[in-house]
Amino acid sequence: MTPADAGRGFRRDVLIACVGAAAGGLIxxxxxxxxxxxxxxxxxxxxxxxxxxxxPAPGPAKPRTAPVAGADPVVVDDPLRExxxxxxxxxxxxxxxxxxxxxxxxxxxxxxxxxAIDILAPRDxxxxxxxxxxxxxxxxxxxxxxxxxxxxxxxxxxxxxxHLERYxxxxxxxxxxxxxQVLGYVGTSGNAPKNTPHLHFAVFKLTAQKQWWQGxxxxxxxxxxxx
Numbered sequence: 001m002t003p004a005d006a007g008r009g010f011r012r013d014v015l016i017a018c019v020g021a022a023a024g025g026l027i028x029x030x031x032x033x034x035x036x037x038x039x040x041x042x043x044x045x046x047x048x049x050x051x052x053x054x055x056p057a058p059g060p061a062k063p064r065t066a067p068v069a070g071a072d073p074v075v076v077d078d079p080l081r082e083x084x085x086x087x088x089x090x091x092x093x094x095x096x097x098x099x100x101x102x103x104x105x106x107x108x109x110x111x112x113x114x115x116a117i118d119i120l121a122p123r124d125x126x127x128x129x130x131x132x133x134x135x136x137x138x139x140x141x142x143x144x145x146x147x148x149x150x151x152x153x154x155x156x157x158x159x160x161x162x163h164l165e166r167y168x169x170x171x172x173x174x175x176x177x178x179x180x181q182v183l184g185y186v187g188t189s190g191n192a193p194k195n196t197p198h199l200h201f202a203v204f205k206l207t208a209q210k211q212w213w214q215g216x217x218x219x220x221x222x223x224x225x226x227x
Contacts, residue, residue: 079205083157083223086131089179090224091161092119092186092199093126102221115217116160116202123197125186127161128179135175135183136212138167144200145189149212150177158215162200163192 090097106114129150136158137149144162148171151158165187177183188194203223204215 079157079218080222083203083218084225088130088223089128090119091128091130091159091201092121093128095119095121097224100221100224102219104217104219104221116162116200117220118198118200120196120198121186123185123187124165125197126182127164127184127186127199129177129181129183130159131179133159133177135171135173135177138171138173141190143191145192146184146187147190148183150183151206151210151212155210156206157218158204158206158212160200160202160204162202163187163190163198165189165197 090100100117100119103114103117108114127148131152133150133152134155135148136151137147139147139149141147144160146162146164146166148161148164148167149158150161161183163186164184167184168182171183186197186199188197192198192200201220203218203220205218206215
């Protein structure tokens, strides 16, 4: 190597050596590699005792939320409590809650239960929507006479108004109605005693099929009962 070569310099990490073999002219070359690459960092593990299983070290524990003292428990499904919380309107104009009677479990013909309350009032007293909702069905039957089925805004509950004298003028199925809107008038249609005008009022929780004639009865008296 000449001084000029040394001045220019070779890469420190590579040295090429050539040796001429007298027979066959074989040239051997070798490469001296640089410093070895750094190894990847190892993940800390935790030995899980007897099983010998090794798992990554756990991260920081998530903070636990302490329960709030005095908080009400979560209610998963309580239709009675939910409907009472809505403050439904008594569906007969001029009738106050203390005047209502619990006839929900009374027997009727053929051994069936009433599953509703009767609200007595003079004939032609306005019948009012207990809350906002939609008219699901206007139906005339032998038992209920002139009736209205109203769905609540969530379409989870139905309100049933029966024994009407007539419907409010212009009322139609699928109408959106407002709380306090006149739906009809107290009467004695259907199997109601002809000398006892009253509103037969029922509430039921709809099934998943949302059929206006089917559901689980809920006692209206308990909904209207003062706490």
